[in-house]
Amino acid sequence: MTERYCLVEGLDALDRRSGGSSPPWAPGQREEWADVERATGDDIWCMAEVDIFADLSESEMEAIAAAAPMKSYAAGELLYSPHQPVETLFILKKGRVRIFRVSPDGRALTTALVMPGTVFGEMMLVGQQMHDNFAEALDDVVVCIMSRADVHRFLLSDPRISARISEILGRRVAELERRLSDTVFKSVPERIAGTLCLLAAEQQKRPLARGVQIALTHEQLAALTGTSRETTTKVLGEYADRGLLRLGRGKITILDPETIAAEAGR
């Protein structure tokens, strides 16, 4: 139906949740076909899996875990928005979260896809506001939440963790610079191929293999590459015709990683 997101409605959206017609950036529930997710699925409750805490001792992690209550969100729910800003740090345990912005005329651009075992909302603990950023659950999601106070008590005091935070921010800067130059330099087909490679590579660590499934609708992929849904569909169709991809409702399977990578631009 291609209804546009209206900033004022945004407020209601939080309450209307799963009620009436969802805005275009709200994906319906998504079921998993692949068993890739299952492997790491269900119970990574322990802190050890989380990047940022990698070099902490047992007892330290316990102390932190005690201070970080868990919370779940249904697919499509907003974890925060410009109208409902939060001053907390999120640790993603299960499911995927998408960070995005909305243009004045209602189009959405996804600036980050957060995968399980990753921290997000790091910006406010570094003095930034992150106005006008939304966070939305792509799947059913479980997070740990850490208050501003606890963040200061446990994290900012510890130099090892500060280093990790800098590392994460550094990676993010590098990624954003790449995406910026890509949207300026590359054509839409190149960007789409590039995005697919990236998603595939980070989904299953190790270079990139044949047959990786990516659980995104064309609309979501479009928001990630900064294009329209229609042209995304067309480009994916062409790649599929050439046997590089297989397409399914809400999922994309990579058949020929090498050629896709080549297609992403020299």
Add this chain to the structure above:
Amino acid sequence: MTERYCLVEGLDALDRRSGGSSPPWAPGQREEWADVERATGDDIWCMAEVDIFADLSESEMEAIAAAAPMKSYAAGELLYSPHQPVETLFILKKGRVRIFRVSPDGRALTTALVMPGTVFGEMMLVGQQMHDNFAEALDDVVVCIMSRADVHRFLLSDPRISARISEILGRRVAELERRLSDTVFKSVPERIAGTLCLLAAEQQKRPLARGVQIALTHEQLAALTGTSRETTTKVLGEYADRGLLRLGRGKITILDPETIAAEAGR
């Protein structure tokens, strides 16, 4: 002449310096008309002015200053490039430096303008490579250089400095997210107006006044907004016709900040 940058020639460029025909991303020398620069000009040799060291004691700053030799570059010189990577931290004392990337077909995108009193090259001390980034002196430039070893000795050990680094990176992430969404959402005229506002605002602190001068050529501004030189010229011309700007060779004077800001997009 609009000659394109060739990646292989890039290497020579370092030596050919101010020799033959410079590539398009190499601006000639730039003289200052405004006295705005003069105010902070010439001798900010002391560390105190530098953001990152703001909360250090006298003696600490002396120790650091002793370990950081100064170096100057002529306008147009490259401080580093993908072919000449450096593993050092730069502290910009005087002049402006531009960080940019080059597309496979030779166009340039400026990802950051570094102003005096700011640190750059922060990425490698955070584990990032920053391949494929160039740093070029826009004016005649003086920097302090700190080796990787000294960075670890003096900076990473100190939690106050780590915090500053995170802060800088956080600001950079926020800026890049804004630029990314701008290039996706906004039209070229909007982006140009927005960039002008930003430059004006950061040049002289405080909101933004009438009559600020911005020392950039149309080509440089184009590289900042991710457009072609020609359309930049056209847009600036239109703004000038409407009395919002005055144009001079290599400089742009903002006459009507409010309208420009409005033009930058709702």
Add this chain to the structure above:
DNA sequence: CCCGAACTGTAACCGCGGTCACCGACGCGA
């Protein structure tokens, strides 16, 4: 003081990709 290089200005062309307007297909919930 003049020459060449850089910077600015202008115009014609044209292709990528966004927008609009559909329709068919799948799948979930009643």
Add this chain to the structure above:
DNA sequence: TCGCGTCGGTGACCGCGGTTACAGTTCGGG
């Protein structure tokens, strides 16, 4: 089982802005 909502697919149109190709202007250096 049916129906509706979301997703996927397709085509026509058309405007923004990149590209190309010059011409005029300013400045710094020989």
